[in-house]
Structure formats: structure tokens, C-alpha cells
Amino acid sequence: MDRAEFSWTGPIVVGVSLALVATAAAAQQSATRGREIYETICISCHGPDGKGGVNLELEKVQAPPDFTDCAFANREPDRGFLAVAHDGGPARGFSPLMPPWGGAFSEADLQLAVTHIRSFCTDQNWARGELNLPLALVTGKAFPEDEAVMRVTSQSGNVTTKFVYERRFGALNQWEVAVPISSVDQAAGRSTGVGDIALGYKRVLSHSLDRGNIFSASAEVKLPSGRESKGLGDGFAVFEPFVTFGQILPRDGFIQTQVGFGFPLKDGHDAEAFWRAAVGKSFTQGRFGRYWSPMVEILGARTLGSGSGVDWDVVPGMQVTLNARQHVRLAGGVRLPVTDADVRRKSVLVYLLWDWYEGGFFQGW
Numbered sequence: 001m002d003r004a005e006f007s008w009t010g011p012i013v014v015g016v017s018l019a020l021v022a023t024a025a026a027a028q029q030s031a032t033r034g035r036e037i038y039e040t041i042c043i044s045c046h047g048p049d050g051k052g053g054v055n056l057e058l059e060k061v062q063a064p065p066d067f068t069d070c071a072f073a074n075r076e077p078d079r080g081f082l083a084v085a086h087d088g089g090p091a092r093g094f095s096p097l098m099p100p101w102g103g104a105f106s107e108a109d110l111q112l113a114v115t116h117i118r119s120f121c122t123d124q125n126w127a128r129g130e131l132n133l134p135l136a137l138v139t140g141k142a143f144p145e146d147e148a149v150m151r152v153t154s155q156s157g158n159v160t161t162k163f164v165y166e167r168r169f170g171a172l173n174q175w176e177v178a179v180p181i182s183s184v185d186q187a188a189g190r191s192t193g194v195g196d197i198a199l200g201y202k203r204v205l206s207h208s209l210d211r212g213n214i215f216s217a218s219a220e221v222k223l224p225s226g227r228e229s230k231g232l233g234d235g236f237a238v239f240e241p242f243v244t245f246g247q248i249l250p251r252d253g254f255i256q257t258q259v260g261f262g263f264p265l266k267d268g269h270d271a272e273a274f275w276r277a278a279v280g281k282s283f284t285q286g287r288f289g290r291y292w293s294p295m296v297e298i299l300g301a302r303t304l305g306s307g308s309g310v311d312w313d314v315v316p317g318m319q320v321t322l323n324a325r326q327h328v329r330l331a332g333g334v335r336l337p338v339t340d341a342d343v344r345r346k347s348v349l350v351y352l353l354w355d356w357y358e359g360g361f362f363q364g365w
């Protein structure tokens with residue numbers, strides 16, 4: 001070969017093209033295999049289009065779900081679907097009429113069938129359940145929720161129980177209301193009552209399972225519903241805009257961050273900036289069992305305009321799924337002041353979370 005004509009780009013282009021063709025062919029093969037498995041075993045109950053309607057005897061007792069309904073299907077992570085396909089409905093507190101297939105098919109094959117199920121939902125505006133990371137104790141999450149959360153905060157004899165109700169609308173939006181009931185120790189004695197009620201709106205700005213992240217913007221208004229004279233409220237409304245970001249890390253790790261401001265809607269009060277991060281990792285008990293998520297949060301807040309320093313707190317905590325369906329979860333932790341630790345008090349934080357979309361509180365145990 002004439003030296004001048006020799007070029008490395010030719011072989012590289014050919015090599016890369018072959019690799020791409022091979023990857024595409026492998027993906028095609030997996031898709032075909034997934035469809036084959038689905039059409040061999042799953043189709044008899046779930047139907048060719050994933051909507052059921054084929055096994056009418058079965059449906060008199062328990063209708064299978066509609067996999068074309070993205071509002072339902074996309075919020076479920078693959079591991080939940082795979083658990084049910086492998087170990088049967090009871091693995092997630094569903095009917096035993098959904099049989100276990102783990103004895104007859106490998107987990108890899110069942111995963112391919114689950115991937116085929118994914119093709120029934122065609123509106124990818126609905127964020128995937130994998131991006132629904134474990135809720136931290138203080139740091140907000142980016143995923144839109146259908147949840148009810150009861151949060152208890154206890155700090156030197158003062159206890160606040162906050163009832164939070166969250167509801168999605170459309171693929172990307174959520175509104176919420178939070179009602180705190182406080183019991184506080186004051187010089188004049190103990191007072192108990194409703195605190196400052198908050199209303200919030202959240203919108204998902206971007207999400208991608210490939211990138212493993214989700215980003216949302218929120219706005220919240222805290223109303224002066226708590227009696228200030230009794231120590232139950234601030235006595236003025238506060239507007240809180242903030243953004244939240246969640247990123248899946250390798251091996252079931254995650255990081256969630258939140259940055260925002262609190263603007264008092266009354267003269268003479270300073271605005272506040274806050275930033276928070278939660279880093280953790282989930283561990284599965286057994287192959288598809290209980291989910292334990294230890295995490296640590298770092299919280300920073302600073303009053304603007306006053307020249308005051310930053311308040312830093314650290315919150316070690318843990319979340320655990322309580323039932324088979326994993327839609328009832330408990331978390332607890334301690335909020336430890338790092339700066340001014342001699343004057344700022346530590347608090348104990350606990351929440352009980354119920355994802356009401358997934359079923360009643362007492363279902364799926």
C-alpha cells in the first residue's frame with residue numbers, strides 16, 4: 001500500500017459502524033425475545049396490547065392492570081414489575097392470580113418481558129418510577145407524588161405533627177397542602193393548635209431515565225393561620241420558591257438537592273436562602289424484599305441582608321418500606337445543629353408515608 005494513502009480513519013469508521021450495528025442488532029434481538037416471552041406466557045391474561053380483556057373468567061375475580069395507562073405504568077419502577085413477574089402478585093401484596101414465573105424463566109428473560117410491557121405506554125412525559133427516590137426527612141424531592149405524609153418533629157418538649165397531602169395532575173404537576181398541629185411549651189403554659197398552613201405547587205421541568213435524573217420547580221405559600229401569640233405561627237405569610245433535583249447514582253445510591261428562598265410577605269422581616277442535600281443508598285432485603293435507605297442530609301440556611309452567618313445542620317436518617325407493596329414507608333432521623341450548637345437545639349424527625357395511589361393504607365401488607 002502506498003503510505004500516503006494509508007489513513008486510520010477508514011478502519012476506525014468501519015469498526016465503530018460494526019459495533020453500532022452489533023449493538024442495534026443485540027437490542028433488536030432482546031426486544032424480539034421479550035415479545036416472544038410475553039406472547040408465550042403473559043398474553044393469555046394481559047392481552048396482546050397490554051390492556052387485558054382476554055381472560056374474562058379471571059377478570060370476574062381480578063382484572064389485570066392496563067399497561068397502556070402511562071399514569072399507572074410509568075410510576076412503577078422495573079424492580080417492582082420484575083418482583084411481581086418473578087415471584088407472583090403476593091410479592092407486592094397483589095392477587096395470587098398473577099402467578100410466579102421465576103421457576104420457569106430466568107430473571108433476565110422476565111426482565112425482557114417487563115421491557116416489552118414498557119412498550120405499551122407511549123407517552124414518555126410521565127416520569128419513570130426509578131426517579132422517585134426515597135423521600136428525605138427535610139430535603140424535598142423532585143418527583144411529583146400522590147401521597148399522604150404525617151411528619152412529626154420533636155424539639156425540647158415541643159411537638160409538631162404535620163399532615164401533608166400531595167396530588168398529581170397531568171404528567172408533570174402536583175399540588176399539596178400541609179397542615180401542622182403543634183403543641184408548644186410557653187411561659188404562660190402549654191398551647192396546642194393549628195400552625196401555619198402551607199399550599200404548594202410543583203412542576204417537573206425535565207426528567208430522563210437514561211440520565212437518571214429529574215428536576216422540578218416549586219412554589220409554596222405559608223399562611224399565617226397559627227396564632228402567633230401562642231407560639232403556633234410566624235404571624236405573617238411567607239412565599240417560598242425553590243428547585244429540587246434528584247440523581248440516581250450507581251448501585252442504588254442517590255443524591256437529592258434543593259435550593260430556594262423564603263420571602264416574608266410583611267415589611268420588617270428578612271428573607272432567607274436555604275440549600276439542602278440528601279445522599280444515600282438503598283439496600284434490598286432478599287432479592288425483592290424490604291427496602292432500607294440510610295441517608296445523610298446537609299442543610300444550610302442564611303438570613304439575607306442581616307450580615308448573619310450560615311446555619312448548618314446535619315441529619316442522619318433512614319427510610320424503610322413497611323409493607324409488601326412498599327407504598328407505606330417509615331423514616332426517622334435526628335437534626336443536629338453544626339453551627340451555634342450551644343444555642344440551637346437538636347430535633348427528632350419521624351414521618352409515616354402512604355402512597356395512596358398504590359392502594360389503601362391497609363392493602364398490600
Ligand code: HEC
Pocket residue numbers: 037038041042043044045046058062063064065076080081082084085089092093094095096097098099101110113114
Ligand atoms: C394467569 C393470568 C396471568 C398471567 C399468565 C400473567 N399475569 Fe400478570 N397479572 C395478572 C393479574 C390478575 C394481575 C393483577 C393483580 C392484582 O392487581 O392484584 C397481574 C398483574 C401484573 C403486573 C402488575 C403489578 C403492579 O405493579 O400493579 C405485572 C407487572 C405483571 N402482571 C406482569 C406479568 C408478566 C411479565 C407476565 C408474563 C411473564 C404475566 N404478568 C403473566 C394475571 C396474569
